[in-house]
Amino acid sequence: MHEQLTKFITDRIQLSEADLQQVLSCFHLLIAKKNEIIGRTGELSRRMFFVNKGCLRVYYIKPDGREATRRFAFENSFSTSLTSFIDGTLLKEDTQTVESSELLYIHREDFYSLLNTIPSWEKFYRGFLEQAYIINTSRLEDFITLNPRERYQLLLKENPEMVLRLPNKLIANYLNITQEALSRIKSGS
Amino acid sequence: MHEQLTKFITDRIQLSEADLQQVLSCFHLLIAKKNEIIGRTGELSRRMFFVNKGCLRVYYIKPDGREATRRFAFENSFSTSLTSFIDGTLLKEDTQTVESSELLYIHREDFYSLLNTIPSWEKFYRGFLEQAYIINTSRLEDFITLNPRERYQLLLKENPEMVLRLPNKLIANYLNITQEALSRIKSGS
DNA sequence: CTGATTATTTGATCCGGATCAATAATATAG
DNA sequence: CTATATTATTGATCCGGATCAAATAATCAG
Numbered sequence: 001m002h003e004q005l006t007k008f009i010t011d012r013i014q015l016s017e018a019d020l021q022q023v024l025s026c027f028h029l030l031i032a033k034k035n036e037i038i039g040r041t042g043e044l045s046r047r048m049f050f051v052n053k054g055c056l057r058v059y060y061i062k063p064d065g066r067e068a069t070r071r072f073a074f075e076n077s078f079s080t081s082l083t084s085f086i087d088g089t090l091l092k093e094d095t096q097t098v099e100s101s102e103l104l105y106i107h108r109e110d111f112y113s114l115l116n117t118i119p120s121w122e123k124f125y126r127g128f129l130e131q132a133y134i135i136n137t138s139r140l141e142d143f144i145t146l147n148p149r150e151r152y153q154l155l156l157k158e159n160p161e162m163v164l165r166l167p168n169k170l171i172a173n174y175l176n177i178t179q180e181a182l183s184r185i186k187s188g189s
Numbered sequence: 190m191h192e193q194l195t196k197f198i199t200d201r202i203q204l205s206e207a208d209l210q211q212v213l214s215c216f217h218l219l220i221a222k223k224n225e226i227i228g229r230t231g232e233l234s235r236r237m238f239f240v241n242k243g244c245l246r247v248y249y250i251k252p253d254g255r256e257a258t259r260r261f262a263f264e265n266s267f268s269t270s271l272t273s274f275i276d277g278t279l280l281k282e283d284t285q286t287v288e289s290s291e292l293l294y295i296h297r298e299d300f301y302s303l304l305n306t307i308p309s310w311e312k313f314y315r316g317f318l319e320q321a322y323i324i325n326t327s328r329l330e331d332f333i334t335l336n337p338r339e340r341y342q343l344l345l346k347e348n349p350e351m352v353l354r355l356p357n358k359l360i361a362n363y364l365n366i367t368q369e370a371l372s373r374i375k376s377g378s
Numbered sequence: 379c380t381g382a383t384t385a386t387t388t389g390a391t392c393c394g395g396a397t398c399a400a401t402a403a404t405a406t407a408g
Numbered sequence: 409c410t411a412t413a414t415t416a417t418t419g420a421t422c423c424g425g426a427t428c429a430a431a432t433a434a435t436c437a438g
Contacts, residue, residue, distance in 0.1 A: 060334050068333040070326075083326050086319045092330070122311055129318040130275045136326050137259075137272050141281070143332045144257040144365045145249050148425070169385065176333045181425055183387055337395070358415065370395055372417055 001029060004076055005050050005104055012127050013120045022118065026110040030103040038103070039095035045084035047105040051075050054101025057170065060093045069174040071135070072098070072162060082132055085111075098166065148177045152185050190218060193265055194239050194293055201316050202309045211307065215299040219292040227292075228284035234273035236294040240264050243290025246359065249282045258363040260324070261287065261351060271321055274300075287355065337366045341374050 002024050009015065009023065027050065032038055039047070041061055049056060056073040058081065070093060073079035084091045085108055114121040142151055152175055156163055163171055172182035191213050198204065198212065216239065221227055228236070230250055238245065245262040247270065259282060262268035273280045274297055303310040331340055341364055345352050352360055361371035 060330055062334050068330075070329065070333070083323050086323065122315065126311065126315060126318065129315065129322060133318060133322045133325065134272050134275065136322065136329055140259065140325055140329045140332070141249055141257075143329070144259070145251050167385065178426060179386070180388085180427085184425090187387080356415065367396060368416070369397085369418085373395090376417080 001052075002027065002104070004052050008050070008076055008078075009124065013124045015118070015120055019118050019120070023114060023121070026106045026114065027104040028106075030105055032097045032101050032103060034097055034100045036097045037094055038097065039081060039091055039093075041091050041094050043091050045081055045088065045091050046108050048078060048080035048085060048108070048111055049073070049095070050078050050104040050106075052102040052104060054103070055098040055165070056095055056101065056103075057098045058093050058095050059173070067094075067173060068176065069170065071139075072166070072170075072174065074162075074165075078128065082129075098170065143176070148175060148181060149185050151175045151177075152182065190241075191216065191293070193241055197239070197265055198313065202313045204307070204309055208307050208309070212303060212310070215295045215303065216293040217295075219294055221286045221290050221292060223286055223289045225286045226283055227286065228270060228280055228282075230280050230283050232280050234270055234277065234280050235297050237267060237269035237274060237297070237300055238262070238284070239267050239293040239295075241291040241293060243292070244287040244354070245284055245290065245292075246287045247282050247284050248362070256283075256362060257365065258359065260328075261355070261359075261363065263351075263354075267317060271318075287359065332365070337364060337370060338374050340364045340366075341371065 005027060006020065006024065010020070015023065030038070030049075032054075038049070038056075039045070039058075051073050053075060055075075056079050057069055058071045058073070058079060059067045059069040061067055071079070079095065081091050081093050081095065083089070088108070115125060142154065146154065152171075155171070155175065166174075168182055168186075169179045172179040175182065177185075194216060195209065195213065199209070204212065219227070219238075221243075227238070227245075228234070228247075240262050242264060244264075245268050246258055247260045247262070247268060248256045248258040250256055260268070268284065270280050270282050270284065272278070277297070304314060331343065335343065341360075344360070344364065355363075357371055357375075358368045361368040364371065366374075
């Protein structure tokens with residue numbers, strides 16, 4: 001059950017077997033059906049998820065009720081509403097399973113206490129933060145430098161699996177356009 | 190010359206006097222006139238800046254030559270093209286002084302070697318990464334959830350000094366709209 | 379398998395912000 | 409202080425993508 005997570009961690013930092021076991025013991029299994037909401041706007045940020053199988057979608061809910069997708073997380077990636085996770089503020093976004101999923105989660109308190117007990121966990125967290133920063137900044141760049149068509153073409157080039165795997169509706173939302181607009185872009189009109 | 194920087198650091202981490210001096214000794218003064226480019230797209234990322242006085246603008250250059258501002262950095266803040274700084278890849282954005290500025294910079298190699306020699310520097314970097322993540326993610330949120338008028342109103346509410354201090358042209362670019370559009374928003378039409 | 383729900387496509391229209399253009403106001407250099 | 413360049417405003421027009429609407433296709437629950 002912890003193989004993928006073990007590989008993810010040991011690919012990034014060096015840990016004694018005991019430390020590794022301590023880290024793994026903090027993670028709990030969560031099996032979730034498709035379209036379950038596992039983190040809700042306004043709640044406290046309590047968990048960070050590792051995706052063993054399936055897919056998560058993290059999205060803001062606008063005042064008019066519409067959604068804006070910040071990110072998808074597929075197999076072998078971590079996902080959390082980091083902004084709230086960091087400073088303990090209330091969640092500003094929902095996290096939902098887009099497919100039936102098998103997740104491992106760690107509680108916020110456990111995550112941060114590992115920073116104090118396992119020195120190399122600080123390095124792990126550093127790498128995690130760096131990656132999260134790079135991903136979000138690249139996404140910010142896309143929005144301020146590209147138009148919808150260009151954003152779609154870039155996504156198709158850099159992440160074709162995502163486009164194939166997810167329904168148009170969600171891809172369109174991720175690109176911050178309507179599904180009608182995406183449909184027309186795809187048909188090349 | 191290092192007072193502001195010293196305060197910035199010691200507000201965030203605890204350091205022995207010797208360690209503090211070692212950190213400070215890595216920083217060098219750079220006086221730059223208005224509109225100097227101190228980091229250029231395509232170059233290697235070599236420095237991280239601390240703004241003692243003045244203001245920096247970090248912006249992407251689009252294929253058609255137009256610019257898209259990612260961020261402004263005012264007094265008592267750090268600024269670098271972190272994405273390139275982290276992994277040593279070529280800069281994807283320019284950094285320019287928007288006012289005549291007094292900066293302290295640290296070389297990338299020195300910054301990272303401090304991580305190995307001064308344990309609490311890792312904590313400093315962690316805090317830096319967390320803040321940088323929060324800022325950029327909040328900006329990403331603004332772009333995918335707000336329209337131009339709402340973005341301006343939010344900026345005016347959260348950061349009125351920025352709006353007062355910088356020319357409309359730059360504020361408009363930061364909001365990813367034309368200066369004509371910003372002018373009309375301001376006049377409430 | 380079948381009916382019902384949900385997703386996709388296509389068409390018609392609309393609208394916010396971009397673009398282009400001209401003028402007015404400011405800032406800057408000499 | 410003055411000439412010049414830069415920035416801000418205002419008006420006219422345009423256009424990409426949103427919206428609204430309807431038909432079709434694909435999924436899903438029972």
